[in-house]
Amino acid sequence: MVSTTVDTVLPAPREVVYKLFSERDSLNGNLPIQVKLKKPGAGIPSGVGAQYVLGVAGLGITEETTELVPNERMVYRVIAGAPVKRHVGTIVFSDAPGGTRVVYTMESEPSLPVPGKVLEIGLQGLIKTLIGGVRKAAK
Numbered sequence: 001m002v003s004t005t006v007d008t009v010l011p012a013p014r015e016v017v018y019k020l021f022s023e024r025d026s027l028n029g030n031l032p033i034q035v036k037l038k039k040p041g042a043g044i045p046s047g048v049g050a051q052y053v054l055g056v057a058g059l060g061i062t063e064e065t066t067e068l069v070p071n072e073r074m075v076y077r078v079i080a081g082a083p084v085k086r087h088v089g090t091i092v093f094s095d096a097p098g099g100t101r102v103v104y105t106m107e108s109e110p111s112l113p114v115p116g117k118v119l120e121i122g123l124q125g126l127i128k129t130l131i132g133g134v135r136k137a138a139k
Contacts, residue, residue, distance in 0.1 A: 001109040011099040012138035024052040031133040
């Protein structure tokens with residue numbers, strides 16, 4: 001399994017940053033892909049159990065939200081569309097000077113033989129793309 005973490009500060013209040021990450025489809029127009037809510041979660045559409053498809057023209061991966069602690073933490077897993085045995089993303093939010101500290105970790109175990117360093121670089125690219133979308137949307 002490969003794990004990588006990106007730690008950054010976004011210049012927006014924690015509630016705004018958390019909402020943009022947890023309501024994934026709110027990032028449309030700020031990412032090079034589209035995000036569509038496939039199945040609403042418990043209680044609210046973006047709640048635990050929510051499933052989002054991230055991709056282009058209806059093709060992509062499906063993520064399922066598995067844990068939400070409002071304004072503090074969210075966890076999701078990939079359940080379809082990627083050649084992985086296991087993929088989990090964990091995002092932790094905290095106050096920081098000038099905004100919100102975001103610590104975003106992805107852990108992935110591919111089902112195909114992929115060199116660890118190649119997978120790590122790919123995961124970092126995904127995290128940075130998602131963070132960039134939130135950064136744009138929060139302005």
